[in-house]
Amino acid sequence: MKRPWWCLVLAGPLCWSAAGADLKLGYIDSEALRANLPDFRTAQIQLERLHQQYESETTERKNKLEKLGEDFHQQELLISEARRAELKAQLDEQKKQLQDFTQKTFGADGELMKKNVELSGPIFEKINTAIQEMAKEDGYDFIFDVATGSNIVYADERYDLTEKLLKRMKEADEQKRKEGAR
Secondary structure (H helix, E strand, O other): OOOOHHHHHHHHHHHHHHHHOOOOEEEEOHHHHHHHOHHHHHHHHHHHHHHHHHHHHHHHHHHHHHHHHHHHHHHOOOOOHHHHHHHHHHHHHHHHHHHHHHHHHHOOOOHHHHHHHHHHHHHHHHHHHHHHHHHHHHOOOEEEEHHHOOOOOOOOHHHEOHHHHHHHHHHHHHHHHHHHHO
């Protein structure tokens, strides 16, 4: 495929200016941050407990619904049409309530997701603040996260800032504790 000659004219100065500039790049691994920051572990434990609580409640509701369905099918031929319609309506209502509960707790905008955002939001703010401070102080132009699938196919380990960021965040936490103890 032929490219118009004017593409070279436009792209040339961009390449020369980028080649002349000294870019400083680095990367972090957010999965390593999750594994090594105590705040993330605490938040994960709280989320797991909440998830188990919701799972337990969901299982309880499913069991009640199954029991109601079994009772309905056992009595279906023996009861009047009016009672059958009443029990069927109860069964349908219980199904709807289970679906609503499941959506309300596990859905994209559900309670579990809201709690995740509530617990992890302050942690991400701390991380972003630390990254921005480190980038400004050390002169980084770009810092990538290799855990998010950011199309980085190779990165030299000397540019890995994860440990440096962890150290910085731990020092900041220790400083806050010392100030709080005063």
